[in-house]
Amino acid sequence: MLNELQVKQVKKYLRKNNIESRLIFGDFLDHICCMIEQKISEGASFEDSLQTSFSQLPGDEIKTIERDTLKLLNMETSFSSRTSLLATIPFGLFGLTWAFANSGISVPQLIHLFLFWSPMISMFVLLGIGWIKNFPRWSFPAIGFCLLFSMYLMMVSIPGISDDVLGMWAWIPLLITLIISFIFKPGIEPIKKIVERIKEEPTLILFALYGFSPLFLWIFCDEMYSRWMIFIALISSLILSSGIYLFLKSDKKRTRVLSIIFSGLLAVILTYTASHIYWMNH
Amino acid sequence: MYGYQITQKVKELSSQKIVITEGALYPALHKLVEEGILVTESEWVGNRERKYYLLSESGKQTAVTKLEEIKESILMLVQLFDLKPLVYDVK
Numbered sequence: 001m002l003n004e005l006q007v008k009q010v011k012k013y014l015r016k017n018n019i020e021s022r023l024i025f026g027d028f029l030d031h032i033c034c035m036i037e038q039k040i041s042e043g044a045s046f047e048d049s050l051q052t053s054f055s056q057l058p059g060d061e062i063k064t065i066e067r068d069t070l071k072l073l074n075m076e077t078s079f080s081s082r083t084s085l086l087a088t089i090p091f092g093l094f095g096l097t098w099a100f101a102n103s104g105i106s107v108p109q110l111i112h113l114f115l116f117w118s119p120m121i122s123m124f125v126l127l128g129i130g131w132i133k134n135f136p137r138w139s140f141p142a143i144g145f146c147l148l149f150s151m152y153l154m155m156v157s158i159p160g161i162s163d164d165v166l167g168m169w170a171w172i173p174l175l176i177t178l179i180i181s182f183i184f185k186p187g188i189e190p191i192k193k194i195v196e197r198i199k200e201e202p203t204l205i206l207f208a209l210y211g212f213s214p215l216f217l218w219i220f221c222d223e224m225y226s227r228w229m230i231f232i233a234l235i236s237s238l239i240l241s242s243g244i245y246l247f248l249k250s251d252k253k254r255t256r257v258l259s260i261i262f263s264g265l266l267a268v269i270l271t272y273t274a275s276h277i278y279w280m281n282h
Numbered sequence: 283m284y285g286y287q288i289t290q291k292v293k294e295l296s297s298q299k300i301v302i303t304e305g306a307l308y309p310a311l312h313k314l315v316e317e318g319i320l321v322t323e324s325e326w327v328g329n330r331e332r333k334y335y336l337l338s339e340s341g342k343q344t345a346v347t348k349l350e351e352i353k354e355s356i357l358m359l360v361q362l363f364d365l366k367p368l369v370y371d372v373k
Contacts, residue, residue: 001326001327001332002328002329003328003329007328007329007330022311024308026331026333027285027308027311027333028304028308029330029331030284030285030286030327030330030331030332031285031286031304032334033330034284034286035286043369057304061305062304062306064305065304065308065309066307068305068309069308069312072313073312073313073316074313091355118340175311
């Protein structure tokens, strides 16, 4: 039986090869230890057995097995460029809305309405598709957005509809989305999958909250009307979108977490600086 | 049985002729767990955790059905290729 230090060497090998899934890590830790023990029982030294086992199960091969397993379980951690780019669409729409809304440029009412509602609707649509597909990672920003947006909407009053704040009525869009999604995919499996995914990688909560960031920055720039806000809005949205893209593309947890922290911070700093300069001159 | 044990058992039963690679074994095991055909039990062996894969109650029934299907496929191949029935008769 391998001692604690020897097991640690195998753990180190798995970590070095970036094996992140709890399931695969546990399986291969025991598997490699068994291989080593088998070789030791046949008369080889620990060091030789370790090296032979590592060469029989190279790190990149284990990583491929991890990727295949997660894909088979619909638990992928990294996605294709196409999927990652598609997931940034609502953020891009937010960028356009924000740019036009704060540019001071007047646009026809129809375009104005489209620009205002399209990012919100796209997030709710993404949530619905996420439900149907058991909430893959790319749908997490939509979960965060829809929850926070509904909470934010509770404190908002819409002139023409009600002079009072919306209160619980604010949850109607989310409720409708969930009912429609439920018709397409009945059952609570999608909810179970969310819990499973968060248990596997708790940083997904951060990724979900990240979904609210474009709207947060837009609210932050409320009442700021200037042509150069177009650039601030577009650049900030581009930065936030690249955070989403990198998070979904990368198969390394550290890169994923850093990508959303850095892009979030960078967009906040840029917007804060722009707002500071704007209010100094107005 | 645990993962490594499964690979060794298959080798032993097939006289070293069938080798299940880790790349084929673990994704399949996890998929079967997800489908409820297998369940897992863990125990500590020395300084590491070992996961045993066991047939669930519904999995036992599925296994019987699948074995019947395999048996039928083999018999069909025997008929198709006109092989000696005595060797392959599984009754």
